[in-house]
Amino acid sequence: MNAASADPAVIICPSCATANRVPAARILESPKCGRCSQMLFQHAPVAVNGMAFDRHVQIGSLPVLVDFWASWCGPCKAMAPAFAAAAKSLEPRVRLLKVDTEAEQAVAARFAIRSIPTLILFSGGREVARNAGAIDQRAIIGWVDQHLSRG
Numbered sequence: 001m002n003a004a005s006a007d008p009a010v011i012i013c014p015s016c017a018t019a020n021r022v023p024a025a026r027i028l029e030s031p032k033c034g035r036c037s038q039m040l041f042q043h044a045p046v047a048v049n050g051m052a053f054d055r056h057v058q059i060g061s062l063p064v065l066v067d068f069w070a071s072w073c074g075p076c077k078a079m080a081p082a083f084a085a086a087a088k089s090l091e092p093r094v095r096l097l098k099v100d101t102e103a104e105q106a107v108a109a110r111f112a113i114r115s116i117p118t119l120i121l122f123s124g125g126r127e128v129a130r131n132a133g134a135i136d137q138r139a140i141i142g143w144v145d146q147h148l149s150r151g
Helices: 024-029 050-059 074-090 105-110 137-150
Strands: 009-012 019-022 064-069 095-100 118-123 126-132
Touching: 009 024, 009 050, 019 024, 050 064, 050 095, 050 105, 064 074, 074 095, 074 137, 118 137, 126 137
Parallel strands: 064 095
Antiparallel strands: 009 019, 064 118, 118 126
């Protein structure tokens, strides 16, 4: 989503998962949550539980990139810094989430996660692309841009 599109945007707070309506023209102005006053964009991946995941994907206006991972996974640990760096470049156009497949087994099962790390890109509440395996920051950003430009 770019700043000139749909007005107002629904931005889910990364801290309390409250839906916030933000005029599209103000997305780049460091908006804060109306409930908890935290920044709506922290330029870092957001670790979420199942409820927060659903709110970001189903209610939020932004495309959502999700890293399905586990703490015991070596490739997941290796990709984590690249995913975090990608968040600095992709927000506020895209929200980046991290779902721990061990803690959130129901979410992982719902999306048939068979290997980790797996990245899934959602737009408009629907899965638009999936990538299994660790990739670097440049590849993450390029992959997201490629799939969002199609929609």
